[in-house]
Amino acid sequence: MKLYDTQRAPNPRRVRWLMAEKGIEDIEIVQVDLLAGQHRTSEYRDKVGAPHVPALELDDGTCISESLAICRYLETLYPEPNLFGRDAREQAEIEMWTRRVEMYLSTPMMLTVRFTHPALATLEEPKPEVAAYNRDSAERYMKVLDRRLADREFIATDRFTIADIVAATGVDFGRLIKYRPPEDYIHFNRWLEACRARPTAKAGL
Template sequence: MKLYDCLRAPNPRRVRWFMAEKGIADVEIVTLSIMGGEHRSPEYRGKAGLAHVPALELDDGTVITESVAICRYLESVYPEPNMFGRDPKETAIIEMWLRRTEMMVATPMMQGVRHSHPGMAALEAQVPEVATYNLDSVRKSLKVLDDRLA
């Protein structure tokens, strides 16, 4: 298997953390430069049509994209240690918190960074108000999560 990665991007980082927690070390890592446009190359687009990272290429050529889908696949192939729950209740609670953190923290954080970090200006037009709105939302959401999980 090959994991197409970008060291600075948050979604591939999620997969790398997941692999580290599970002790998965036999997946080849192919590092792409988003700033260099390598994710938009015809070769990579042929594998991962949306040109997003991460992408996991299986030995049979199948390509799985989206970090949670990749992690779920790896969980099935490497079942221990279990990371997605051992029964329906555990699985549902893990999924609930996963979705909450994606919707309440990860997505607005990424939008905030994309619209405020000078290094991201080369990738898309930046709208400062979008950054402010999303980063304020992240701060509020982190407070909610901290209160709930503390």
């Protein structure tokens, strides 16, 4: 298998982080230069079906191009440690939190960076008002998570899961514009530092 990847991009980092948690080392990594537009060539689009990274090319040539679909596929092939839930209830809870953090935290954080960082202008023209709106949205959800994390270590269950990976990679992308979550969200910041301290977190940076 081959993973089409871009260093420092947040969606591929989800996959690389999951691979590190599971100790997956037998997937070839192919770097795609987004700023040079390599993902927009007809060769890449014809192969992958979308101008995005990550994409996982299977040995039979099939390409899967949504980060969470790739993560779920790898979870099936490499079940331990479990990151998506062991039974129906856990799977539903983890899915619920993964979808929430993706929609209300990670996506607005990614848009904040995308509409701010001058180096990303080849992908998106900087728009400070769009960036500010998205940063405020993300911070509103950080407050929700701060309350949730007051008496628990991880977002979805009593162990680290894909929901933590999706949330932490989204917030961490803010580092490109030197973004720091509000200091008074102490539980949220404690959780973020704990995620960052995992040796596996470095796999995606």
